Amino acid sequence: AxxxxxxxxxxxxxEQVTLYQNYPNPFNPTTSFDLSxxxxxxxxxxxxxxxxxxxxTLVARSVPSxxxxxxxxxxSMNGKEAASGLYIAKAIGxxxxxxxxxxxxx
Numbered sequence: 678a679x680x681x682x683x684x685x686x687x688x689x690x691x692e693q694v695t696l697y698q699n700y701p702n703p704f705n706p707t708t709s710f711d712l713s714x715x716x717x718x719x720x721x722x723x724x725x726x727x728x729x730x731x732x733x734t735l736v737a738r739s740v741p742s743x744x745x746x747x748x749x750x751x752x753s754m755n756g757k758e759a760a761s762g763l764y765i766a767k768a769i770g771x772x773x774x775x776x777x778x779x780x781x782x783x
Contacts, residue, residue: 711745
């Protein structure tokens with residue numbers, strides 16, 4: 678099925694896929710990212726430590742087009758507070774692979 682959008686609706690959809698730098702950065706205890714998607718797709722968005730280990734999965738599902746606010750509370754998958762330091766936020770989709778360095782200060 679072909680979806681036809683009116684001009685007004687087209688203007689609301691982001692034209693590009695972008696992961697904006699988190700804010701605040703450095704952060705404690707919570708930080709947020711804006712992820713802009715021009716079309717619906719499956720997104721894997723996770724926080725990694727500098728050894729490449731996944732600390733916390735934030736999103737692992739199909740995400741509709743639009744601008745989405747994604748937050749991290751500074752906790753790891755087991756619910757414990759992650760240590761201070763540098764982390765990598767990775768957002769991977771069908772047509773993008775973004776990485777942002779973020780700093781957690783306890």
